[in-house]
Amino acid sequence: MTDTAQEPRVLHLSALLKRPVADRAGHSLGRLADVIVRLRGRDYPLVTGVVAGIGGVELFVPIEQVDSFDADGPVRLVSAKVDLRPFERREGEVLLRADVLGHRLIDVTDVHLVRASDVELVREDTHWLLARVDTHRPHRLLGVFKERSTIRAWRDWKAFEPLIGHGRSVIARRPFARIRRLRPAEIADLIEDASTEEEREILGHVHQDPELEADVFEELEEDLASRLLGARTNAEIAEVLTRMRADDAADAISDLPQARRRPVLDLLPAGQRTKVLTLMGFNPDSAGGLMGMDFLAMPGRTTVGEALEAVRGAGALQPEALTSVYTIDDEGSLLAVARLVALLQADPAATLQEVSESDPVRVGPDTDLVDVALLMTDYNLVTLPVVDEDRVLLGVITVDDVLEATLPEDWRRREVAPPPDGHRDAGEPAP
Template sequence: MNGSTTIEHRMLSGLVRKPVRDGRGNVIGALSDIVVRLGLEGYPSVAGLVARVGSTSVFIPAADVSDLTDDGAVLSSARLDLRPFERRPGEVLLKEAVLGHRLVDVGNARLVRAYDVCLERTPTGWAATGLDVTPPNWLGRRRAGESSLRDWKGFDVLIGHAPSATLRARWKRFDGLRAAEIADLIEDATQPERDDLFQHLHEDPELEADVIEELDDDEQAKVLKSRDTADIAAVLSRMHADDVVDAVLDLPQERRQAVVDALPEPQRRDVLRLMRYQGRSAGGMMGIEYVALPASATVEQAIAAVRTARTQQPQALTTVYLTEDEQRLSGAVTLVALVQADSTSSLKDIAEAGAVSVVPSDDVVTVVTLMSDYDLLSLPVVDDADEIVGIITVDDALEEAIPDDWQQRERRRHTS
């Protein structure tokens, strides 16, 4: 939004219910709303006004509006089309769909309410360029000279507004928001707002899965239970096996088997394997994606293996594990050590002496204590034969260790 004081602008709240006059100054009705047309770029342009004439709401095209003033709207003609107003695709009524409704403040990753809309005269006509999302004082007023307008483009507006949903679904509205931040928005949203947010997310299945993965257990279960088996399996197919297990176990028992059966192979095998372990144990916390190489492998080979592991979680790639006799753990090398070592060196020459590990039955306290004592970003889980069966990443360990009420604290977001 242009911040110059020479730009002519009007506030929506100051126009609603004001008179609509013809070119001779005669009052012919009252302004009840302003219609804007959404576009994929730029600001929404004013397509026209909705005026109350007698008991009928009529549409006045923007071309017939000569001015918007503090006293209302002035028309260039006295002629009106008295047919009842009908909204066309891509058109939005600002008072009906924006004023008083909640929006996504993308820059601050939170839900806010629109208290006013700024309309600005541009070279091509009037457009909605700003939003006021700061609550007025208890008298509904602001201090003289106080400005709380922000750029329209900083918000995902019109939550829950079905007529414009198809057009808005094509917008890249979640650019810059992390999956965890979108999950916070959903947890704070009303059901119509959630429906709208998920309609956006459905256009990006990978992001949708990441967001559902970030929801707390109760919210995640609520979202998944509302979907049919095929939809649940489609979402879970984009998640890592350990997170799928948690999601499946939160479903009603009678639905679990059907969902697991609908998962693609080999994910289904991995999920069934992990479901054997208890939730708050090392086995229940571990994932089964990691990089393991023979101790005789070179640094160059290890870096290449990390580089090509594009489907694995970044947290699982912070350490490369050394194995002997198939999967028996013999050591570990951090990614930093690999990058700093000579590319022709063998892993056994730069590996840390003695690899720290846990067994599937170890509890959360043991896991967290070991990771803290040895400054580990990941911790291998081994069976009775010392063969690796999975690893626990630091984010999963923290998730289990942090008290539930701490996890509900508002996330701080720093923007440049």
């Protein structure tokens, strides 16, 4: 592309679409149908060509054949000679009109889905780059959408993750997908707000990290998780449930059709299957139904230093469950509990028995949800052990599980207040 004096440094896609395409002499050839950019990981996407409608066929014109984008005139080509083969998208290519304009993007900063009203191209040296996205909503007046020039929301392209739908291009950008840096609950919120095609693409990103995928399914609404899991094979379901907490896996299996429960259970590892079957035997609104079966318990003669080392090595356990270390006897009966803060403040050479609270607050597996909540509130507990009639430690209830069970059913749909610094743009400054 030549660097002409009249060529602007900034272009908006909305102003380019349907512009005449002409040769250098000004003879009309057709109209601009789309602009093509190539994804480049963490760099701004590079404009590689345009799609021109010529003679009723959409043809690819490489950017090297574009002489100039005049401020108001036609898109001028170097010559009238163009490749007459119909345009076919290649790996890593994004069509700005077809894939971005009017489509939704993931706002990685504020973690929600927004619609792209326009995109901005910026000239850098001899190249055009996709730099910004306008996410303002057109004004609706008397049934017609009106553009209001005073309402614009131009933001850095790097603050977004596009949902472009094209499989080969999705693969090309996966190593740099920012969505996998979001919290599982945030990704779950995105999926719950997504269309069927959007949720498929988001889950495609998440599937690349099996641990994250399991965490996301734990955060999804039960009906949606059941639908998404139900669309998979038994082996695929078992693969996800294997990495989930046993209590969440038990809930997920209970939501499957009856005919699929046993086949999925049989595909789980023996340890996970035993935990899930145990939990499925309890009322979901009881202490047994709420508890998790992963906790840290050891003999009272264990030193504080050894206990802290065990906490450091328990990366697979739920962090909330690690706020307490339980002391048990040789039969597994609960003797005492040591809070993590007490362990950190104690002499590493002391024993658990010396720093633990004897006769801890505990409940049986049939204790109902209200009593569990009252006990945890009255005693300011983050965790609550569940024991059988012989005081054998069966599991541990964490405060987050109680909150989830006691909040209104539609709590996930509430809009939470953003943090005071929540509007910072995560993207780098545009070129």
